[in-house]
Amino acid sequence: MHRATDEQSTGKELGTTEVGSALRLLPWQNEPDKPCLLSSDDPGSPLSRVADTMETAQIAVAGGVLADAETVLTNPLSTRAEVEYIGIRLVECLADVLRIAESRRLRKDPSASSSASAPEKSEDADA
Numbered sequence: 001m002h003r004a005t006d007e008q009s010t011g012k013e014l015g016t017t018e019v020g021s022a023l024r025l026l027p028w029q030n031e032p033d034k035p036c037l038l039s040s041d042d043p044g045s046p047l048s049r050v051a052d053t054m055e056t057a058q059i060a061v062a063g064g065v066l067a068d069a070e071t072v073l074t075n076p077l078s079t080r081a082e083v084e085y086i087g088i089r090l091v092e093c094l095a096d097v098l099r100i101a102e103s104r105r106l107r108k109d110p111s112a113s114s115s116a117s118a119p120e121k122s123e124d125a126d127a
Helices: 046-074 080-108
Strands: 002-005 023-031 034-039
Touching (some): 023 080, 034 046
């Protein structure tokens, strides 16, 4: 079992390694925009269990942030700072949940390539 970086999987689908073991997209990143991958034939390995626990926590946090967002966004007395803060938190949680969904999709269908479904980041927010 070892962690693989995206450089090790360049040119290959994100779902498999050269020896055929499945790669798991972990719920954290090495650096911004650099996925952390786990190569293991054992879905019950210690690092897989840590990833499962972290995914559960991230989903729970996202639920809490969503509830907070509903409160802030429906309150006409919410300040601009509160709205901006909850917006930032929502973006963070959405990124976490999308990473979890992608990881689970790849584990369900290891032949699927993550690059085909990855949304492009837009630098023009006014578009």
